[in-house]
Amino acid sequence: MQFDLVSPERSLASMEATSVQIPGADGDMTVMADHAPTITTLRPGVLKVDAGGTTHEFVVTGGFAEIGLSGVSVLAERAVARADITQGDLDSMMDEAQDSYDRAKAAAQTDAGLVDDAAKLLADMVAVGSEIGLSSKQPNL
Secondary structure (H helix, E strand, C coil), rough: CCEEEEEECEEEEECCCCEEEEECEEEEEEEECCHHHCCEEEECCCEEEEEECCEEEEEEEEEEECCCCCCEEEEEECEEHHHHHCHHHHHHHHHHHHHHHHHHHHCCCCHHHHHHHHHHHHHHHCCCHHCCCCCCCCCCC
């Protein structure tokens, strides 16, 4: 099946894949040929693509995936190939998540759900750092 990964900055991947593991907002999912058409949102995590006997990994911070008859298209808010990610990249992602949490916390007087969403985003970013072997900043909850 065809796999495409695009972020606002650029196209990161376009290849024939045998499977794609997606960090979905409602749980991880694996897509293979003939998967039912689906659209899902992404949570921060590691997206894994098996292609030609090689696994390609990308750190994504969010976005959505469209699974169709011809393959999978992922539009990520931010995506970096795992091999290219640096401690500085993870720190920047963590800073963005912390800022989102801080803004949600300040607005909590009108919508407490925003704080829960932002806290989950921050926890997901900590989990990404652990999964890829980089040290994430401890969240300031």
